[in-house]
Each structure stands twice: as C-alpha cells, then as structure tokens.
Amino acid sequence: MIPFETVGGMVLVYYVFFVGLEIDLKPITGFHKKAMVIVISCTIFTLPIGFGLYYMLVTDMWRKPLPLVNARPKGAILWGITLSCSSEFPEIAKILSDLKLLLTENGQLTLTASLINDLFSWTLLVLALSNFYYASGISFFITIMLVLVCFVVLHPFFKWLFNNAGTRDREFLESQVIFVLHIVLVIGLLTDGLGMHSIIGAFFLGVVIPQGALNNAVQDKAHDFVASFMMPLFFVTVGERIRIQDLALDTHFTTMVVVVLLAFVAKIVCTMAVSWFCLMPNMEGLSLALIMNTKGIMPLIVLSIGRDRRVSYLTNLTL
Numbered sequence: 001m002i003p004f005e006t007v008g009g010m011v012l013v014y015y016v017f018f019v020g021l022e023i024d025l026k027p028i029t030g031f032h033k034k035a036m037v038i039v040i041s042c043t044i045f046t047l048p049i050g051f052g053l054y055y056m057l058v059t060d061m062w063r064k065p066l067p068l069v070n071a072r073p074k075g076a077i078l079w080g081i082t083l084s085c086s087s088e089f090p091e092i093a094k095i096l097s098d099l100k101l102l103l104t105e106n107g108q109l110t111l112t113a114s115l116i117n118d119l120f121s122w123t124l125l126v127l128a129l130s131n132f133y134y135a136s137g138i139s140f141f142i143t144i145m146l147v148l149v150c151f152v153v154l155h156p157f158f159k160w161l162f163n164n165a166g167t168r169d170r171e172f173l174e175s176q177v178i179f180v181l182h183i184v185l186v187i188g189l190l191t192d193g194l195g196m197h198s199i200i201g202a203f204f205l206g207v208v209i210p211q212g213a214l215n216n217a218v219q220d221k222a223h224d225f226v227a228s229f230m231m232p233l234f235f236v237t238v239g240e241r242i243r244i245q246d247l248a249l250d251t252h253f254t255t256m257v258v259v260v261l262l263a264f265v266a267k268i269v270c271t272m273a274v275s276w277f278c279l280m281p282n283m284e285g286l287s288l289a290l291i292m293n294t295k296g297i298m299p300l301i302v303l304s305i306g307r308d309r310r311v312s313y314l315t316n317l318t319l
Contacts, residue, residue, distance in 0.1 A: 106284050
C-alpha cells in the first residue's frame with residue numbers, strides 16, 4: 001500500500017488545487033448578508049455538536065470512562081470541523097445547475113453560502129493544523145505569510161502570464177501549463193515543510209489564479225485525469241485503513257445509531273433554524289439545509305489528516 005499512499009497523496013494535492021481553481025472570489029465582494037449569517041451560525045452551532053458526538057462515541061454513551069489518550073480535545077476539534085463542512089463549492093454549483101436552480105435567488109444564496117463555508121472550513125483546518133504539528137503560532141504565522149505571498153506575488157504574476165504569455169488566440173502552450181502544475185508541487189512542499197499540510201498551499205494557489213484562459217487551459221489539460229482517473233487511488237488508501245469491525249465490536253449499536261442520526265440532522269436543523277430567523281419560506285429553508293448538509297471530500301481529508309497525525313484512534317475507525 002505504500003506506493004498507493006504516495007501516489008494518492010500527490011493526486012490529492014492536485015485535486016485540492018483544482019478545487020481552488022474553480023473558486024471565484026469576486027462574488028464575495030458583493031455577498032448577501034443573509035449568506036454570512038447562515039454560514040457563521042451553522043459553524044458556531046455545529047462545532048460544539050461535533051465535540052459532543054466525539055465524546056459520546058469515545059465513551060460509548062457514557063458506558064465507559066474517557067481514555068486518557070483521548071482526553072485531549074484534538075479529536076473533538078476534528079469532528080467539529082468535519083461536521084461543519086459542506087460539499088465543495090464546485091460540487092454545490094453542479095448540484096444547483098443539474099436541478100436548474102443556479103440562477104434563482106435561493107440558488108445564488110446557496111452558492112454564496114457554500115463559497116463562504118469553504119473558506120471558513122479551510123481557515124479552521126489551518127488553525128487546527130498549526131496546533132497539531134507544533135502547538136505554537138510560529139508555523140501558523142509562516143503559513144499565513146506564504147498565503148499572503150500567493151495573493152500579493154503569485155496572483156499578479158499569473159495575471160501577467162494571462163495577459164502577455166499566451167498566444168494571439170489566448171491558447172496557452174503545454175509547457176506553460178506544465179510550469180503551473182510544477183508550481184503546485186513546490187508550494188505544497190513548502191507548506192508541508194513549514195508544518196502545515198501540502199494541500200493547504202495547493203488550495204490557496206488555485207484560489208489566486210485568476211479566472212480566464214490560463215485557468216481553463218490548466219483544467220482542460222489535467223482536471224479529468226486527476227478527478228476521474230487518479231482520485232480513486234486516494235479513496236483506496238482511505239478505505240484500506242478503515243477498521244469498522246473494531247468499532248463495531250467495541251461500541252454498542254445504539255450509540256452508533258444515535259451518533260449517525262445526530263450527525264446527519266445537526267446541520268439541517270441549524271440551517272433551517274437560521275433560515276426561519278431570516279424569514280425565509282419553509283420549503284426554501286429546507287432545500288437550503290439539505291444542500292448545505294451534503295458532504296464532499298473535505299471531511300475525508302480532515303479525518304485522514306487526523307489519522308496520519310494520530311490525533312485520535314476514532315479518526316482511524318470512523319472515516
């Protein structure tokens with residue numbers, strides 16, 4: 001499995017980079033206040049629910065004492081972040097497009113809320129990783145500086161490349177696309193060496209590349225190959241490490257049922273409560289809650305990082 005894990009980790013870096021490529025930051029400048037209220041409220045309420053579900057599963061609904069190795073809150077933090085995550089912004093956009101709701105008012109609200117939720121999730125992940133690796137603010141500060149370099153230096157550079165280095169019909173050469181794909185590995189290596197995870201640098205690099213011909217050229221060359229052909233290797237490595245039988249033998253079935261149900265309805269209930277507070281119609285609030293409750297690859301990434309860093313044995317069992 002070691003070669004699979006190595007290739008799967010590299011493919012994950014590229015996949016997260018493509019997720020960042022599809023995020024357009026322009027709508028944030030004119031986002032609706034309702035979207036911000038929904039995202040902040042859902043994050044605030046789902047984080048403590050995730051903490052509680054973690055300790056509920058660790059103690060088998062208080063049938064067992066809390067093990068000392070799990071007394072630290074790192075595992076609970078991962079569960080809270082996982083529960084607050086929604087599906088990635090591109091996936092939400094695809095769902096809305098397939099349902100022909102993308103251009104409706106509710107669809108635009110959902111899309112904006114999903115974008116803000118993505119940025120919140122990545123921010124929480126960076127904060128958590130800075131604590132997991134060195135338990136100090138040094139690595140976090142250095143990573144923030146690297147992110148600022150992406151926005152201040154790399155963003156203007158890619159704009160210049162878009163305006164000057166393309167051909168007359170704005171088609172980019174294969175060598176230029178390969179150059180961008182190599183920068184992804186360099187940024188990932190830097191963030192990994194600075195104490196974060198390589199996907200952090202890859203994601204923000206994708207975000208700072210402006211929408212346009214360069215963005216489209218990179219996606220046309222490699223997106224389908226990475227997302228459809230290579231990403232199954234990452235899922236193979238995740239599935240190979242799951243030990244469902246250990247959790248089933250050590251946990252009462254009622255605990256499993258209660259935890260799964262609460263984890264499923266937590267974000268739905270929180271989103272609907274906020275939508276009622278914002279005076280949205282009931283059916284629109286329900287549709288918004290269901291879409292925001294969809295899960296993508298982000299929760300798998302969070303729990304996989306926790307497993308790799310041995311934050312808690314539960315992240316090894318309950319991916």
